[in-house]
Amino acid sequence: MERENKIHMPLPTAWPMALALGVALLVTGMVTSPGVSLLGLLLMLLSAIGWFRNVLPVEAHEYVEAEPDPMQVPSFRSSIEYLPAGPMHRKMIPVETFQFTTGLRGGIAGGIAMIVPATIFSLLKYHSLWYAMNLMAAGGFVSWAEQSDQFLAQFHIEGFLAALAIHTVSSLLVGLLYGAMLPMFPRWPILTAGFIAPLLWTGLLSSVLGIVSPILNARIDWWWFVPSQIAFGLVAGFVVNLHAKVRTSQFQALPFAVRAGIHANEPLDEAGGPESLK
Amino acid sequence: MSTAVAIPHQPIEEWKLPSRGIVGMACLIIAESAIFIIFVVAYLFYIGKSLTGPTPREVLEIPWFATVCLLSSSITVHFAVQSLRSAKVNLCAAWLAATVLLGGIFIAATAMEWYDLIYHYGLTVRTNLFGTTFYSLVGLHASHVIVGLLMLGLTLIFALMGKVNQHHAERLEVISIYWHFVDAVWVVVFTVVYIVGR
Amino acid sequence: MATQTQVTVNPALERGWLYHVQDWVTTVDHKKIGLMYIAYALIFLVIAGVEAILMRIQLLVPNNNFVSPEVFNRLFTMHGTTMVFFVGMPILFGFGNYLVPLMIGARDMAFPRLNAFSFWVSAFGGLLLYFSYFAGSGLYGAGTAPDVGWFAYAPLTARVFSPGHSTDYWTLSILISGIGNIGTALNIVATTLCMRCPGMKLSRMPLLVWLYLVVSGLVFVTISPLTAAQIMLLIDRYLGGHFFDTQAGGSAVLWMHFFWIFGHPEVYILVLPAFAFANEIIPVFSRKAVFGYPAMVAASIGIGFISLSVWAHHMFTVGMGPGPNAFFTFSTMVISVPTGIKIFNWLATLWGGNIHFTTAMKFAIGFLFQFLVAGLTGIMLSVSPFDWQLAGSYFLVAHFHYVLVGAILFMIFSAFYYWYPKITGRMLSEKLGSWHFWLFLIGFHLTFDFMHIPGILGMPRRIYTYEADRGWAIWNMIVSSGAFFQAVATLIFVWNLVASYFKGEKAGPDPWDAWTLEWSTSSPPPSYNFATIPTVESRRPLWDRKHPEEPDAHYE
Numbered sequence A: 001m002e003r004e005n006k007i008h009m010p011l012p013t014a015w016p017m018a019l020a021l022g023v024a025l026l027v028t029g030m031v032t033s034p035g036v037s038l039l040g041l042l043l044m045l046l047s048a049i050g051w052f053r054n055v056l057p058v059e060a061h062e063y064v065e066a067e068p069d070p071m072q073v074p075s076f077r078s079s080i081e082y083l084p085a086g087p088m089h090r091k092m093i094p095v096e097t098f099q100f101t102t103g104l105r106g107g108i109a110g111g112i113a114m115i116v117p118a119t120i121f122s123l124l125k126y127h128s129l130w131y132a133m134n135l136m137a138a139g140g141f142v143s144w145a146e147q148s149d150q151f152l153a154q155f156h157i158e159g160f161l162a163a164l165a166i167h168t169v170s171s172l173l174v175g176l177l178y179g180a181m182l183p184m185f186p187r188w189p190i191l192t193a194g195f196i197a198p199l200l201w202t203g204l205l206s207s208v209l210g211i212v213s214p215i216l217n218a219r220i221d222w223w224w225f226v227p228s229q230i231a232f233g234l235v236a237g238f239v240v241n242l243h244a245k246v247r248t249s250q251f252q253a254l255p256f257a258v259r260a261g262i263h264a265n266e267p268l269d270e271a272g273g274p275e276s277l278k
Numbered sequence B: 001m002s003t004a005v006a007i008p009h010q011p012i013e014e015w016k017l018p019s020r021g022i023v024g025m026a027c028l029i030i031a032e033s034a035i036f037i038i039f040v041v042a043y044l045f046y047i048g049k050s051l052t053g054p055t056p057r058e059v060l061e062i063p064w065f066a067t068v069c070l071l072s073s074s075i076t077v078h079f080a081v082q083s084l085r086s087a088k089v090n091l092c093a094a095w096l097a098a099t100v101l102l103g104g105i106f107i108a109a110t111a112m113e114w115y116d117l118i119y120h121y122g123l124t125v126r127t128n129l130f131g132t133t134f135y136s137l138v139g140l141h142a143s144h145v146i147v148g149l150l151m152l153g154l155t156l157i158f159a160l161m162g163k164v165n166q167h168h169a170e171r172l173e174v175i176s177i178y179w180h181f182v183d184a185v186w187v188v189v190f191t192v193v194y195i196v197g198r
Numbered sequence C: 001m002a003t004q005t006q007v008t009v010n011p012a013l014e015r016g017w018l019y020h021v022q023d024w025v026t027t028v029d030h031k032k033i034g035l036m037y038i039a040y041a042l043i044f045l046v047i048a049g050v051e052a053i054l055m056r057i058q059l060l061v062p063n064n065n066f067v068s069p070e071v072f073n074r075l076f077t078m079h080g081t082t083m084v085f086f087v088g089m090p091i092l093f094g095f096g097n098y099l100v101p102l103m104i105g106a107r108d109m110a111f112p113r114l115n116a117f118s119f120w121v122s123a124f125g126g127l128l129l130y131f132s133y134f135a136g137s138g139l140y141g142a143g144t145a146p147d148v149g150w151f152a153y154a155p156l157t158a159r160v161f162s163p164g165h166s167t168d169y170w171t172l173s174i175l176i177s178g179i180g181n182i183g184t185a186l187n188i189v190a191t192t193l194c195m196r197c198p199g200m201k202l203s204r205m206p207l208l209v210w211l212y213l214v215v216s217g218l219v220f221v222t223i224s225p226l227t228a229a230q231i232m233l234l235i236d237r238y239l240g241g242h243f244f245d246t247q248a249g250g251s252a253v254l255w256m257h258f259f260w261i262f263g264h265p266e267v268y269i270l271v272l273p274a275f276a277f278a279n280e281i282i283p284v285f286s287r288k289a290v291f292g293y294p295a296m297v298a299a300s301i302g303i304g305f306i307s308l309s310v311w312a313h314h315m316f317t318v319g320m321g322p323g324p325n326a327f328f329t330f331s332t333m334v335i336s337v338p339t340g341i342k343i344f345n346w347l348a349t350l351w352g353g354n355i356h357f358t359t360a361m362k363f364a365i366g367f368l369f370q371f372l373v374a375g376l377t378g379i380m381l382s383v384s385p386f387d388w389q390l391a392g393s394y395f396l397v398a399h400f401h402y403v404l405v406g407a408i409l410f411m412i413f414s415a416f417y418y419w420y421p422k423i424t425g426r427m428l429s430e431k432l433g434s435w436h437f438w439l440f441l442i443g444f445h446l447t448f449d450f451m452h453i454p455g456i457l458g459m460p461r462r463i464y465t466y467e468a469d470r471g472w473a474i475w476n477m478i479v480s481s482g483a484f485f486q487a488v489a490t491l492i493f494v495w496n497l498v499a500s501y502f503k504g505e506k507a508g509p510d511p512w513d514a515w516t517l518e519w520s521t522s523s524p525p526p527s528y529n530f531a532t533i534p535t536v537e538s539r540r541p542l543w544d545r546k547h548p549e550e551p552d553a554h555y556e
Ligand code: HEM
Pocket: C267, C268, C270, C271, C313, C314, C315, C332, C333, C335, C336, C339, C374, C375, C377, C378, C379, C381, C382, C383, C387, C390, C391, C392, C396, C399, C400, C403, C404, C408
């Protein structure tokens, strides 16, 4: 394509603009008078031909003289020290982390675990296996919220299916969100997932549930709700912790000794950067 | 500090990118499909909701012949591209002519159907919801057929003038993709209007 | 033939203005087209901004008579329509046009002529819309602009309720600008897929390019339904069809569905480019590579898909029944997951970084915070019972302006400060930039924080005045006063754009020590962008060139 230092570029042309004007006049005629449309149609025809001849048989082009690219840009970074001096110009935070799917697995496990305290709550307070489940299903059936406690204590197949769907989807979503946050908080998954996240989540829920569904809000027993959230979190965090951490791409940059595990007790995911690894 | 920098070039694997004509046409097809979906949804939504007659059952005949013509034109256009690829320009022109003819028959059939509907049954866009949705959906499709016919017809003329050669195979392929799309849309329109809607 | 035309380096100086006009009218250069998009959007920004100010003057005090109710109706209709279709879309496409080829190491768009056509047809659409002020009822009548609201609900648009042509102006101008939008989107997709320089795999593309790819994909499946709906409206109005004619069994709710099937993804079309700018600007001024690139790409695609399934949260008050209400409440909340992922990733990019508070970065940080708040009010509105209270109130107006101004406009300003040096070769003044930022920030919060309150107190949107005893007066006063701060800040910005063009500090090719390919060519770039097509080995090609001893390629 390049001939010496000339570059092949498309030739400027007014036909596209003329065609656009034609289209615009065509529709303008619809709100003014048909003559304008006719003019637009003519212009469209004319410019379609013009455009056509511009690209066929070969696209019209010109050769533009080129100057060499300026890109010998030195980095100021090499001259000004922004970071504490190290052998490398980069800082490495975290070198090891968890995979996204780990979060999902945690979500599933937590979702299963959460059923236990919820069921204990149902049994103790309402002597029924199904109360907590029906309460959750009531989120999907607007009419259920007004039902009596007896009704909610019985087994209903549609309630079972609705609760199952709601519970599965929300466990997966929480797991997904958790998985997305994990790379940022690779340390202490049991603490972050087990306590902090459930507390935040419960706080959020308790503040909006009064608006979303006041009747549901009246029936939820927050003293039981919090422990079941925590159960969710603890199990999710535990499952995550079981999984091996994966190395982030930064890992390969570490000195060989560290990678080989000779300096294994170095704090790998310390935010300190390479200089702490010397 | 280094100013002139030698970039450590790894030998770059062979760099192949998709053809822009085909990608562009694919985009156009996605956009057009969205337009058709909305019209189809409107048609389905309004089936049986007209307050006055005539109803589809009373006036619509299933256009088997036109449908067969249009669908087989997909095959002929395919052969046209094939023959241009192998540099058989005359053969290509013949296939193109067949395509244009088949498409022309389809349009003529639609025109006759509309003439019948308007002058014998008095069904227009204004008559009822069926009229509104029928003419707009079928008309939208027909206008696409006409655009396709124009492009194919022009190509045919150029082919007859001997201005088309093997290098244009890709462009012709882009047109043929459009034509296949128009045919596929007809399958949907046909099902919705003449089978479900009746 | 013209194939041998030579363009010498700087001929513009000796030629007259006619030469310039011809140059711009006939250009097929993606950079010039991008600039025309931006310039035209800025002009409409000023026009629609003036309309907003007029409305705020009218609402400044109770029982005001500054404009008549009819004029007020036209003002909010034109303001909304202009801002969405003739400011938002063109400015974002303008930046996309300018940046995408440069960032992927290409010399032009895939279809340069189509690009020019798309721009011109959208531009003429805007002109047509404003021509309605002179000829709205047809050339021979008195002129009026459209006054049916930016979503033009049926049956208000039926011939009986809006006689004359004012509504047709609205329909037709949007219709043809839609053609342009689809053309440009097609071009962007074809460019990103087919014009990348060697080594620029999809997994190495700058996130901005990824987001523009998603946006363009969304344009196909959103602008097209709008086009279809507009065609139906035209059939109703011109040919006497019955699509939205309730007298003949047609459905007004169908129009709502069609409009919002367009309308909701459209707001994401507008906000994703803002994300795109943030993705480039935040890392550069944090001096860190963007955190979680694959998650960012996945979240962008996820947002694109989910945004297609939430439209009816605009229709909770129509009475769709508990099933659809529950579904759309839920799907709307789901969208906060990928959005949350993005926010976390930006925070993680900032975290531990060496943050440089340039004006561009200040705007970007304002964006982060304000987008979060707007997302939260959005979640509140997505809860259908809550929405029944607040739909159609000023709370809703505050919600979406928080996004449109607080997030999108802030990021657009940020983008101007960041790329102006590339576009013109001169830096924008940081001092004026500071004034601009702080004044705008104050004005923004005065206006839009306080706008939530009259909404909660029950003030409906689109009323042209209100009584003094409603308790809304003080809030409206505050809201209107904020508008003036914003106007002044915008004037400073415009002045900065003009003055820096002539007197700004010279920028050089790479003033920010940035990492993407556009900074490797001179500022402003030559018409061919790159004399030699670059090759790329990592997501930050310029980092590799600046630090050959430890290129990014080793880390990805
Ligand atoms: C992040 C999550 C978001 C959520 C959950 C959300 C939710 C909502 C809801 C439920 C409504 C309807 C309110 C009503 O009509 O009563 C609404 C309206 C609106 N939103 Fe959002 N939104 C979000 C983000 C955005 C973004 C990013 C934009 C713009 C770029 C935006 C722009 C708008 C607009 C323009 C309207 C009002 C349309 C009108 O009625 O004229 N929203 N939003």
